[in-house]
Amino acid sequence: MTAQPATGADYALTSGTRIYADPGAEGVAQYLAGVLRPATGYPLPVQAGPGTGISLLLTGTDPNPEGYQLDVTSSKVVLRARTAAGLFQGVQTLRQLLPAKVESPTAQPGPWPVAGGHVVDRPRYAYRGAMLDVARHFRPVADVKRYIDEVARYKINHLHLHLTDDQGWRLVINSWPRLATYGGSTQVGGGPGGYYTQADYTAIVAYAAARHITVVPEVDMPGHINAALASYAELNCDGKAPPLYTGVEVGFSSLCVDKELTYRFVEDVVAELAALTPGPYLHLGGDEATSTTPADYARFVNRVQAIAQAHGKTVLGWHDVVNATPLPTTVAQYWGTETSHAKVAAATKKGTKLIMSPASKAYLDMKYTSSTPLGQDWAGLIEVKTSYNWNPGAFLSGVDPSAVHGIEAPIWTETLASQRDIEYMAFPRLAALAELGWSPWSTHDWNTFKVRLGAQGPRWKAAGVTYYRSPQVPWATS
Ligand code: IFG
Numbered sequence: 001m002t003a004q005p006a007t008g009a010d011y012a013l014t015s016g017t018r019i020y021a022d023p024g025a026e027g028v029a030q031y032l033a034g035v036l037r038p039a040t041g042y043p044l045p046v047q048a049g050p051g052t053g054i055s056l057l058l059t060g061t062d063p064n065p066e067g068y069q070l071d072v073t074s075s076k077v078v079l080r081a082r083t084a085a086g087l088f089q090g091v092q093t094l095r096q097l098l099p100a101k102v103e104s105p106t107a108q109p110g111p112w113p114v115a116g117g118h119v120v121d122r123p124r125y126a127y128r129g130a131m132l133d134v135a136r137h138f139r140p141v142a143d144v145k146r147y148i149d150e151v152a153r154y155k156i157n158h159l160h161l162h163l164t165d166d167q168g169w170r171l172v173i174n175s176w177p178r179l180a181t182y183g184g185s186t187q188v189g190g191g192p193g194g195y196y197t198q199a200d201y202t203a204i205v206a207y208a209a210a211r212h213i214t215v216v217p218e219v220d221m222p223g224h225i226n227a228a229l230a231s232y233a234e235l236n237c238d239g240k241a242p243p244l245y246t247g248v249e250v251g252f253s254s255l256c257v258d259k260e261l262t263y264r265f266v267e268d269v270v271a272e273l274a275a276l277t278p279g280p281y282l283h284l285g286g287d288e289a290t291s292t293t294p295a296d297y298a299r300f301v302n303r304v305q306a307i308a309q310a311h312g313k314t315v316l317g318w319h320d321v322v323n324a325t326p327l328p329t330t331v332a333q334y335w336g337t338e339t340s341h342a343k344v345a346a347a348t349k350k351g352t353k354l355i356m357s358p359a360s361k362a363y364l365d366m367k368y369t370s371s372t373p374l375g376q377d378w379a380g381l382i383e384v385k386t387s388y389n390w391n392p393g394a395f396l397s398g399v400d401p402s403a404v405h406g407i408e409a410p411i412w413t414e415t416l417a418s419q420r421d422i423e424y425m426a427f428p429r430l431a432a433l434a435e436l437g438w439s440p441w442s443t444h445d446w447n448t449f450k451v452r453l454g455a456q457g458p459r460w461k462a463a464g465v466t467y468y469r470s471p472q473v474p475w476a477t478s
Contacts, residue, residue: 001121001439009116011072013098015042020049025056027210028087032056035095039462041107052076054094056087066157067122070094072114085212089155093119100458100478108462125392127355127406128437129158129216130430132422133365135165135227136248137187137413138194139422145207146419150426150465152211154434159208160216160283160316160408163196166226166245166253170195171217175268176232183227183244188414190246201276209278216316217277219269220285222292222300226253234261248414251290257300266304274311282308287318287335298324305330316355322347331405334396335359337379345398353405356392362433364411364425368468374415375425384470388432388449391441409433420466427460427467428453450474 013036021029029046032054036044049055053076060069060081068081068090079094081087097115101108130151132144139147148159163170169183172195184195196204205215226245233241237256255262273282284304289297301317301324308315315321315330322332322343331353334344337360348354356362359379366382367375380386393401409430416422431453436444450473457475460467469475 001119001443003121004118006073006116006118009072009074010113011074011077011116013040013042013112013114017042017044018051018053019044019046020051020053020055021046022049022056022058024058025084025087028084028091029056031088031210032091032094035091036098036102038106039102039104039108040110040112055079056091058082058084058087060086062086062120062122064122066126067120068093070119070121072097072116072118074116077114085157088212089123090119090121092153092155093121095153100455100476101462103459103463105464123155123438124440125404125406125437127158127408128156128434129160129355129406129408130156130426131160131162131357131408131410133162133165133411133413134170135162135168135187135413137189137191137417138168138170138184139413139419140194141196141200141204143419144204147422147426148204148208148211148213150423151430151434152213154431155438156430156434157212158214158216158279158406158408160218160410161204162218162220162410162412164219164227165224166250167247168193168195169227169231171201171273172197173269173272174198175272176265178231179228183231186244186246188246188248189417191417198272198276205276205278214279214281215277216279216281216283217273218283218285218316219273220287221266221304222255222257222297223251223253223287223289224285225255228265229253229255232265235259235265251288254289254291255300257292257296263303263307267307270304270307270311270313274308274313277313280314281316281331282311282313283316283333284308284321285318286321286324289320294323300324319344319354322352326352331355333357333408335363335410339395340397342398345396348399348403352403354396354399354403355406355408356395356404357408357410358390358395361387361390361395362407362409364409364429365414365416368470372468374421376412376415382429383472384428384432384453385446385450385472387429388436389446390436391444392436393441407433407437423466424468427465428456428470428473431456
């Protein structure tokens with residue numbers, strides 16, 4: 001990012017401002033108009049360019065597909081990128097140049113100056129993710145869309161949906177209907193749970209895609225699978241279905257590795273999920289399979305990777321999959337707390353790429369401090385500065401920075417029963433992790449970042465987003 005503020009060259013957004021879009025940029029232009037209309041009350045019509053107002057042009061030349069250039073002068077705003085995704089990321093920066101009240105869902109008094117300047121910017125990592133666990137506590141479609149909007153503000157471009165676990169199966173699979181209707185009928189604490197129809201899932205995927213966010217669905221296996229085992233007795237080695245589970249223990253369940261039916265189940269689930277998922281990844285979980293023997297685990301993971309590949313998908317798995325034989329294309333998501341892991345490092349030497357989600361830095365369900373009312377602390381306490389002060393490219397010893405494909409901020413919902421709970425734990429730390437995913441390490445500096453983070457407070461307040469007012473952050477007032 002190079003940003004040169006131009007003093008006194010603000011662009012005044014007015015009721016007469018028009019948004020001009022190159023062919024192929026209309027979607028982003030409509031999104032921008034949709035973001036600016038509620039608070040300003042301006043019509044902000046979108047039309048073909050060129051023109052004097054806000055122009056979104058696809059004449060950019062940045063080597064990075066998400067790179068953009070933003071020029072704001074008193075007479076016009078010009079945003080250039082090579083792709084619509086680049087324009088979309090540039091729009092998030094443009095938003096930040098307007099007063100915080102632009103984030104309000106209701107009309108606010110002006111004026112609406114766009115801070116003048118010249119920005120050239122591009123992301124460090126191609127994969128910048130947020131994971132939402134909808135299995136422990138189910139979140140309706142509207143809440144998932146809200147979270148998508150909240151993470152899009154920080155240039156997150158992947159949404160990993162943890163769709164299945166011991167406590168719930170959250171997506172209809174037509175060939176195995178009881179997975180959702182029975183396996184999705186409860187949740188942690190015994191509440192009514194819920195599930196997405198395939199139309200719901202398709203709507204989430206489309207909503208995310210319009211924000212240049214790729215959905216990464218996870219069906220966790222062979223462990224974390226009690227909801228499926230409870231739904232179909234025949235999936236169990238002993239032919240007996242366990243009861244539905246509403247607690248918070250992990251590691252007690254396993255698919256029956258020796259049963260051929262298990263692989264028909266996986267094939268059917270993967271086939272339907274792959275057909276519903278335009279993105280390249282299927283996340284097959286693989287974590288905490290402590291009720292599966294190491295030999296069975298390896299056999300199972302190797303077999304199901306091939307099933308996903310046969311359906312044209314790249315496998316994402318928790319880093320436990322290095323205990324099997326990852327396919328060359330399989331990506332391992334590191335969730336450990338240690339800064340060294342011999343098998344993970346060895347796998348990267350053979351070409352395995354990593355998504356970095358160290359639980360001690362990136363797990364948004366960890367308490368901020370010992371007095372945080374929500375969350376867990378098994379990976380340690382994570383105040384905002386802790387979530388920011390680490391280098392995803394250098395966290396693991398013996399892993400070359402080039403093996404790191406990106407970063408992801410998971411939020412597990414054992415203790416988070418509402419959207420408000422999720423927002424309190426996600427913000428401000430998700431913004432810090434998104435910064436690690438986007439900005440170069442060369443500009444990494446807590447003392448300057450914390451000021452920029454503090455400026456998000458009034459924006460979250462205007463948008464009605466719940467957040468933790470960390471004492472580590474100098475929160476802006478305006
Ligand atoms: N570990 C489990 C999650 C969740 C988490 C809560 C992973 C990969 C602890 N697995 O993290 O299901 O229970 O912090």
